[in-house]
Amino acid sequence: MDATLDGDVVRLSGPGREQFYDNRGYGRPDDDALDLAPVEAAHLLFRGDIENVDGMDFRSFLATTDCTLDFLVYKDLRDRGFYLSPGRWRDAGDGVDFVVYPRGDGPWGDDVEYRMRVVGERERIAATSIDETLAVVDEESEITYLGVDTPDISGTSDTDLPSDVYGALLADRVVLWDPPTDLYRQAFYGRPLDGREVDGPIQCSLLEAAYLAERDVVRVDAEHAGIVERGREVEGDRFDRRLAVYRTLRERDVVPKTGFKFGSDFRTYADVESADDLGHSEHLVRVVAAGHEFAPRDLALDVRLAHGVRKTMVFALVDGSEVEWLSLSRLTP
Amino acid sequence: MDATLDGDVVRLSGPGREQFYDNRGYGRPDDDALDLAPVEAAHLLFRGDIENVDGMDFRSFLATTDCTLDFLVYKDLRDRGFYLSPGRWRDAGDGVDFVVYPRGDGPWGDDVEYRMRVVGERERIAATSIDETLAVVDEESEITYLGVDTPDISGTSDTDLPSDVYGALLADRVVLWDPPTDLYRQAFYGRPLDGREVDGPIQCSLLEAAYLAERDVVRVDAEHAGIVERGREVEGDRFDRRLAVYRTLRERDVVPKTGFKFGSDFRTYADVESADDLGHSEHLVRVVAAGHEFAPRDLALDVRLAHGVRKTMVFALVDGSEVEWLSLSRLTP
Numbered sequence: 001m002d003a004t005l006d007g008d009v010v011r012l013s014g015p016g017r018e019q020f021y022d023n024r025g026y027g028r029p030d031d032d033a034l035d036l037a038p039v040e041a042a043h044l045l046f047r048g049d050i051e052n053v054d055g056m057d058f059r060s061f062l063a064t065t066d067c068t069l070d071f072l073v074y075k076d077l078r079d080r081g082f083y084l085s086p087g088r089w090r091d092a093g094d095g096v097d098f099v100v101y102p103r104g105d106g107p108w109g110d111d112v113e114y115r116m117r118v119v120g121e122r123e124r125i126a127a128t129s130i131d132e133t134l135a136v137v138d139e140e141s142e143i144t145y146l147g148v149d150t151p152d153i154s155g156t157s158d159t160d161l162p163s164d165v166y167g168a169l170l171a172d173r174v175v176l177w178d179p180p181t182d183l184y185r186q187a188f189y190g191r192p193l194d195g196r197e198v199d200g201p202i203q204c205s206l207l208e209a210a211y212l213a214e215r216d217v218v219r220v221d222a223e224h225a226g227i228v229e230r231g232r233e234v235e236g237d238r239f240d241r242r243l244a245v246y247r248t249l250r251e252r253d254v255v256p257k258t259g260f261k262f263g264s265d266f267r268t269y270a271d272v273e274s275a276d277d278l279g280h281s282e283h284l285v286r287v288v289a290a291g292h293e294f295a296p297r298d299l300a301l302d303v304r305l306a307h308g309v310r311k312t313m314v315f316a317l318v319d320g321s322e323v324e325w326l327s328l329s330r331l332t333p
Numbered sequence: 334m335d336a337t338l339d340g341d342v343v344r345l346s347g348p349g350r351e352q353f354y355d356n357r358g359y360g361r362p363d364d365d366a367l368d369l370a371p372v373e374a375a376h377l378l379f380r381g382d383i384e385n386v387d388g389m390d391f392r393s394f395l396a397t398t399d400c401t402l403d404f405l406v407y408k409d410l411r412d413r414g415f416y417l418s419p420g421r422w423r424d425a426g427d428g429v430d431f432v433v434y435p436r437g438d439g440p441w442g443d444d445v446e447y448r449m450r451v452v453g454e455r456e457r458i459a460a461t462s463i464d465e466t467l468a469v470v471d472e473e474s475e476i477t478y479l480g481v482d483t484p485d486i487s488g489t490s491d492t493d494l495p496s497d498v499y500g501a502l503l504a505d506r507v508v509l510w511d512p513p514t515d516l517y518r519q520a521f522y523g524r525p526l527d528g529r530e531v532d533g534p535i536q537c538s539l540l541e542a543a544y545l546a547e548r549d550v551v552r553v554d555a556e557h558a559g560i561v562e563r564g565r566e567v568e569g570d571r572f573d574r575r576l577a578v579y580r581t582l583r584e585r586d587v588v589p590k591t592g593f594k595f596g597s598d599f600r601t602y603a604d605v606e607s608a609d610d611l612g613h614s615e616h617l618v619r620v621v622a623a624g625h626e627f628a629p630r631d632l633a634l635d636v637r638l639a640h641g642v643r644k645t646m647v648f649a650l651v652d653g654s655e656v657e658w659l660s661l662s663r664l665t666p
């Protein structure tokens with residue numbers, strides 16, 4: 001059987017179709033002949049199923065066609081028992097490197113298990129471009145699969161709020177000296193200045209105070225500039241992005257509290273009935289500008305940490321006051 | 334008892350010394366009188382032990398003296414049963430905000446439990462400046478304590494290396510097509526191209542290959558530029574820093590492998606006898622330039638993750654070929 005490289009297609013003369021497509025899901029048939037993407041030809045060369053392409057063995061072919069990253073992922077998925085097609089054979093659109101079929105299925109069926117994108121750990125990934133499973137190949141050629149989803153951001157933590165609570169801006173936080181008890185206890189704003197005195201003064205973050213001020217709940221000393229201005233002084237644009245996410249979460253009846261101990265912006269509680277009896281927080285939220293580009297290593301760090309504390313890692317992509325949500329989690333195909 | 338604010342000292346007339354220093358470790362005595370730092374005076378005001386300073390109550394005093402962050406940490410440590418002194422009373426040097434005594438001890442003794450630095454989560458921390466316990470106050474006024482140590486970076490993973498192994502540079506990795514078996518199996522360089530074939534070709538990261546090339550173990554195709562040049566192309570200066578750390582670890586008989594899955598640069602194995610029978614990796618290493626300034630949130634993320642996977646978080650501070658090591662871990666005083 002002859003295999004020839006024609007541009008970026010390897011053409012196998014007949015009976016390539018029967019042997020490799022019908023039985024094992026390689027390539028795109030063209031009558032009895034078969035068109036293979038370089039990564040598919042590389043895999044057949046690696047396995048010894050074809051001997052050479054235009055005289056090139058596996059080593060020379062890999063060096064010539066530069067499909068090393070794709071090959072590593074393709075091989076890994078084949079080793080895991082999947083058939084898969086390069087996106088081009090399925091008109092899968094930009095960003096989809098492989099269409100992976102359910103185990104036992106192949107390109108002759110209609111079902112798809114994963115739409116997958118191959119990324120080297122040194123590439124950047126535009127936040128808004130993530131809508132398929134990521135296969136990240138690290139520098140030692142190990143592969144981390146990250147599943148992508150749209151999280152459910154809604155809760156039942158809704159409460160009536162008081163008005164005209166006096167707050168004092170102290171450095172980058174706000175103290176409410178005489179708040180109504182329910183503001184902390186039920187609505188879970190701030191934290192008691194004295195942990196043992198939940199009915200005493202509470203400290204709020206600038207975000208909590210800014211949101212409460214928007215809702216006419218809190219007002220600060222007249223001699224101070226507004227809370228938002230203070231937030232911008234200490235955090236720049238990031239403060240506005242975080243406030244947009246804070247507001248959106250509260251409007252969806254989800255309580256955001258700081259995610260500092262987890263290295264993220266927020267941890268969130270969907271169903272708070274009382275600050276004394278909190279359940280497990282469900283999400284860790286990292287806020288980024290919609291134009292952000294992720295380093296894969298940072299994604300690996302966030303997702304691994306969230307997994308370890310049994311939470312879902314959520315990224316909030318902010319464009320002005322608009323927020324889009326994206327959740328990522330480790331996946332074992 | 335009169336309390337007056339004089340510059341940045343609150344002076345308590347006698348018998349302040351007996352009541353607050355001798356019995357409870359506040360301030361620095363001056364005969365029968367007592368000098369208090371603002372944070373100490375704030376704590377006595379908060380507790381109601383003194384009524385006012387120059388007519389100011391706790392709220393006005395806090396607003397006037399701007400010692401909110403210090404107060405939060407001071408109070409937390411007092412609540413945990415420690416006596417502590419502001420660094421100035423002990424000539425503790427720059428960067429030491431509090432000298433904390435062992436429980437049951439105080440400023441009249443010589444023992445010190447922690448030398449502590451107070452940091453707001455929005456401040457940056459110069460990497461080379463970290464040499465005492467950090468008390469990081471987050472935006473919601475919760476405190477995370479991070480202990481600092483110098484880790485032991487040494488191992489027993491020493492092996493004889495072969496020479497003149499041929500390697501092919503493929504994109505941002507190097508494949509050794511016919512390596513001696515022990516290079517992977519015993520010395521734990523690279524990983525098999527085919528996971529089931531540990532005696533076949535191995536893939537190395539650019540760092541592994543660069544180090545092996547330095548040691549005259551590996552040579553790559555003549556038509557390619559050197560491995561280090563390729564590393565710089567894809568990572569810039571970061572490659573040189575990481576190579577300095579990789580080299581130092583190997584010279585200390587510690588095996589570094591990628592820390593990608595943990596979001597760090599390396600995980601390390603001190604005592605590798607065989608790649609088939611690896612123990613637990615002990616450290617996660619993040620490489621930074623000596624001039625790096627940490628965001629406290631990033632530190633919290635790294636330290637939390639390392640803790641969750643039972644490893645020690647180590648930062649490698651690189652200045653040229655010099656590497657300094659710093660380990661951080663969560664601490665509960």
